[in-house]
Amino acid sequence: MSLPLSSQLLNLLAAVLLLLSFAMLAQRRLLSLVSLFAMQGFALCLATLLVALTSTQTHLFYSAALTLVLKVIVLPYFLYRMIHKLEVLWDVETLLNIPMIMLLGIVLVVIAFNLAVPISQLSSTITRSMLGIALASVLLSFLMMITRRKAIPQVIGFLAMENGLFFAAISATYGMPMIIELGIALDVLVGVLILGVFFFQIREQFDSLDLEHLEKLRDE
Amino acid sequence: MTWIGALSQLIQLAVAVLLAPLLLGWVNQCRAWLQNKRAPSLAQPYRMIRKLFLKEPVIAHNASPIFRLTPYIVFGAMALAAAIVPSLATDLPFATAADAIALVGIFALARIFIALAAMDIGTAFGSLGARREMLIGFLAEPALLMVFFTASLISQSTSLVTIVETLAHREFVIYPSLAFAGIAFTMVSLAENARVPVDNPATHLELTMIHEAMILEYSGRHLALIEWASSLKLFNYSCLGLALFFPWGIVEGAHDVVGLLWAIPVLVGKLALGGFLLALIETMSAKLRIFRAPEFLGTAFLLGVLGMLVHQLLGA
């Protein structure tokens, strides 16, 4: 029971991360989805900072700062603007009903936890029990992408998935090398910008962001 | 059983029964302030109960004895629950007779009787209320159980007294699983006490009613007992939440009368804060459509399950 305080706090942050993933899964409103995403980024930033403090790996401080800037401020703001411009504030209809999605989510969590057990035994960092949670939030974000009809929540799901991966990297190996991290950050930023352009084009074409319309594009 | 144990049992029961309407009054007052309305007096619930007791009850021609018995059973069950939940002390002789699962069972007893009574007259609103109450109940009950299970996995016991003693006596350890359980518990309490996102205690629109629809046919002393019982239920849930998540200040083990008397102001203080938070939540959220309620409670239920899962993974 006497884990050091930093580990306890990390455990708590991991749980918060998982909680936020579930909240995103259940959230219908787009703007709330964005703020949940920002909160997830903030939790991630805190977790990185904590690991940086305990492990004295300096590059983790940089990635914490990067997370803060990119995932808590820039991307949510950008998404927020986009939602207002595209006027898609309304509720998102999911493909399955929410309790059913949550149930699937629980199943995913169990699978992820079990997958993570052998891997985390290999790892020797203080954060190894969190790998399961990281994996679970990756899978949950994936599930969210699958079950949504609209394009914007899918993008948010994609970004949340990246959050989960980042958390997995911190918990397993104290983060990725700085250069890879920067690369990913740039990729994400550019990817979202391009997707934003696409959204406007899709809406021009179909008068809606509902991805059902894209089904017409297949070859018949 | 020591005499002091019996005494704390009695004092706790008396405090619960007597203070419950006060808590309700306090929540109503906070809510009014937060909504920029003029608040009713703190004693308003007492006045209402007194008025109802003095009135002559009118019951339908075809009311069966179940209908007349139900207010007493509901009140009795809630009073019994107040004796089990450790709100002032943990040296409760009665708490060994009924653990957390039994507490859920006692709540279920009250729910089943009030639903049956609502169906007894055979009116449209009564059966509508009964159906909705059971709808809320079938999700809230397992969610509450999951919350208890999370706590009892930590303390290795389903006895509420042991849970409180373990949680209050730990060195400072953060339990992430309790965070999940806490959110789930808050959601369940809102639903079970007919508070805002699920039900509106102040509504006058029959079609949106849940709890109120069930008790439409009650009047006089029967209604007084039911109102008192529902304030007692709110009190019990608040004390449960405090016992599970903020157990500090509850007198433990062998103690003296002074300690017991000290516990009362601590409890009142904690309840005042809790009541204010409840009013805050109610003010900030809008009532859900009835078919969003299962979603709300389903989320609570799954959060409870997740709490247990996280406990298994992190061991905390």
Add this chain to the structure above:
Amino acid sequence: MEFLAEQPWMGLFTNLPANLSLGLVVAAVSAWLAIGAVGASFPENLTLVRRLFPIGALVGLGLAIVGITAIHGPTQATVLPLGLPDLPFHLRLDALSAFFLVLLGAATAGISVFAAGYFRAGQGTAPGLLCLQYHVFLASMAMVLLADDAYLFMVSWETMALSSFFLVTTEHRIGEIRRAGFLYLLIAHVGAIAILLCFGVLQGGTGDYSFDGMRTAKLQGFWPTAGFFLALFGFGAKAGMLPLHVWLPEAHPAAPSPVSALMSGVMLKTAIYGLLRVSFDLLQVEVWWWGVAALGLGLFTALYGVIFATVQTDMKRLLAYSSIENIGLILAGFGLALVFRAFQMPQLAALALAATLYHCLNHAMFKSLLFLATGSVLHATRERSLGKLGGLIHRMPWVAWLALIGTLAIAGVPPLNGFVSEWLLLQAFLFTSELPQGFINMLIPIAAASLALTAALAGYTIVKFYGVIFLGQAREPALAQAHDAGVRERIGLVWLALWCVLLGLFPVVVLDLLDPVNEMLVGRGLGATTRDWLFLAPIDANRASFSPLITLAGIAVTVLGTIFLVHRLYHHRLRRGPPWDCGFPLQTPRMQDSAEGFGQPIRQIFEVFFRITRTLPTPFDKAPRYAVKVEDQLWYGLYLPMTKAVEFFTWLVGFLQQGRISVYLAYSFFTLLALLLFVR
């Protein structure tokens, strides 16, 4: 005399003191058969039959008493001279059989008294024949519990299936009932084949089909698993495990109510007995994932059953689905016990097993009680559909108040019996965090959650059941003629309700009774912590304790105290008036929630489970009609395709049919030739 003593079967009589209980049980079985024979000799004599049933009930009572004494006694075994040459019947009475005999006897005592008042001369089977079938059914169930070799077991098992088939089709002039009976017989036989194969596997190539032989047979490799799953399939078919449950909701409504009670309350338990016998006694192999499979299947069965129960509109179908749910819970407990045993945790295995057995006993009592209550309602109103009942508490107070006890018991409310077994089961689940296997640890929260959800949904179902039948206003004017149950029916109901209360109030006594069974099956009882008669505290009193008597006292004191104080301090005037209902003046009974209406939220939430066909009115209909039909997905997804496949194969076989005798002779000739070549 010396010559006689050498015969093995004389053991029954010469060792009388040692084998007294076994002899008494055999005597009880013979008594039942004799009663049946007397009844059958006067097929049309209803008054005689009505006298015979209470005698059968007394026999049942005796059986229960013998069973209680035999649980603590030593194991008794003997060989009967009946059967085929060189293949005599082996009998054995051990703690497990004795426990189930108590269940059989105690439930039967109530059901038979009720049946004495229930059966009338009707269109169906003559009363005397019914008496024969009924008592043969009872006797065969007792023999299933006593059998100590596969041969006698299968003979009794099939007798049980056949006699119950005839009982189900009592009203055989109705086509629907014949169809239900056929479905029951079909699934019963598919199950029986699996059980037969299971015994074939268990004897392990020794050719010794006595259970003693199976206990010592050493099974290798894949065979124990095959044996276990054959048993799970075979006994599961009888118990109503998913996906073999389809016969239950058809057969229970078709059968007369005492028969439904007997089938649901007792016969399903013989399947559980068989499962326990095979997996804990005969199979000496312990594999943990068998338990996980049984646990998963059980929980799914429970959830499926209860969800379907909530949307039923026929009161007996509702109870039938609720039986499926309870069997699911029992299977879950059974699976948990297997898991604990495989991980060498005998005390926890004993806890799970005790919960399982306790629930068997409880379900026998409250489900029989409710089925009998529906029988009384059916007699009084000739109506089975919930949509046409209502307000019967005013017309049938006896039935209504006794059914309320059953209702509260099945809802799992303290301090009645349903709560105790649920409590034990939940406690057993909470201990699973001590299992060394991480994977199961993760599954347990989900299992506990679905258990809790099932229990809560059972409450929903039963409020609907009770509220729609007994409360509210009568939905049909004809209900005003309804009459309360007769004296004999009341005695039967009171007997079962009494058990519901006593089993709830004195769990420690019951657990003491279960301890020899635990010791026999998992090698250890629950131990000394349960010896305090007032407190139920399995494993460790610090962990959990529960005292139903004190809880009842608490409820009684608070409720009576409230009544006393209120009436003392204030007035107790009361005025009757018309119902208020928010001032709506035009109230008709049809404005109450119907059974469909009450189940509607569940139908919407769990839509994926159902196959729903709705007929909605258009706005222009002169006489708008709304109809909704809820069916089993599995019926369409599993059974109909299977029927199609069978039909297709039989169609293929049809090609063999040429109509010319020489072709048929050629078939035989070539078969003979092939066989000769094969065995060469």
